[in-house]
Amino acid sequence: MSGVVPDLESLEVEARDAIAAANSPQQLVEVRASFLGRKGSISAQLRRIGELPDAERGVFGQAVNASKARVEAWVAERKRSLERAVQDQAIASRDLDVTLPSALPPRGRLHPVTRLEREMAQFFRGLGFSIEEGPEVETEYHCFEALNIPADHPARDLQDTFFVEGGHVLRTHTSPVQIRAMTGRQPPFRFIAPGRVYRHDYDATHSPMFHQIEGFLVDESTTFGDLKGILYSFARHLMGPDVELRFRAHYFPFTEPSAEMDFRWGDRWLEWGGCGMIHPKVLENCGIDPERYQGFAFGMGIDRAAMDRFGVPNIHLLFDGDMRVLEQI
Secondary structure, rough: OOOOOHHHHOOOHHHHHHHHHOOHHHHHHHHHHHHHOOOOOOOHHHHHHOOOOOOHHHHHHHHHHHHHHHHHHHHHHHHHHHHHHHHHHHHHHHOOOOOOOOOOOOOOOOOHHHHHHHHHHHHHOOOOEEEEOOEEEEHHHHHOOHHOOOOOOHHHHOOOEEOOOOOOEOOOOOOOHHHHHHHOOOOOOEEEEEEEEOOOOEOOOOOEEEEEEEEEEEEOOOOOHHHHHHHHHHHHHHHHOOOOOEEEEEOOOOEEEEEEEEEEEOEEEEEEEEEEEEEEEHHHHHHOOOOOOOEEOOOOOOOHHHHHHOOOOOOOHHHHOOOHHHOOO
């Protein structure tokens, strides 16, 4: 076999000397290529296996691969040595000033929807409303039955509900917080309930996950006029003094009378939320006497208000996580 191919040991010695003599990473790359590259002197030996007798081919192939592995190890060791030398030289020449402050990471900011939600909450705090919270995975009782939506009620078909095992649902609105907040308390009281809600809905102005803010007030003399006055004041605070609102007669199982609120968005009307006087049955479900007390409730989307505030044409841009969009906002 030694009469057919060059002595591998001599090639290894040559490679080891050349690697040790390399004085820079670039020289090391060139040395490696001369021995292990596609046309390198050691790699070339594999192409000559065909010249050997069948009995010698396997042994010689293993020997060549072992030589390549040893040369690779020498190259890796020399590379580490050269990198350490470069680092030591930089420190010695003070090119690397370790006393300089490090680069600061990007500063985090509140999400636009969170900013707007907090602004909304601050407005209602100024009117004496407190803030209530509730679970996002709700019982069907709190999400439907207590709000005058029994199991066979057709309004359930309009909710596009995500059902969870164990008789629970992802809440479709923040109204269940109304039930939890009113139960066991006696009026007068006023609350708001901001939070995430979920519906099986998807287009440019709908998202399967979105944010609502619910508000309700109960006492002995509340009127629909009080409700409209608060909502007009809220809309002007949020969207400017020139905002246009309209109220359309509508049906909700938990309010009577009920209305839909729209605001003008460019050249079209965009649905914002619903409102109305709390249904007597809902008050009864919470242990409140509807003959003595009455109240109003409203709920609107925070995300759609954010679309208007920040000029966002598609609601999904708020939640896609694209920093280019969020940084502009």
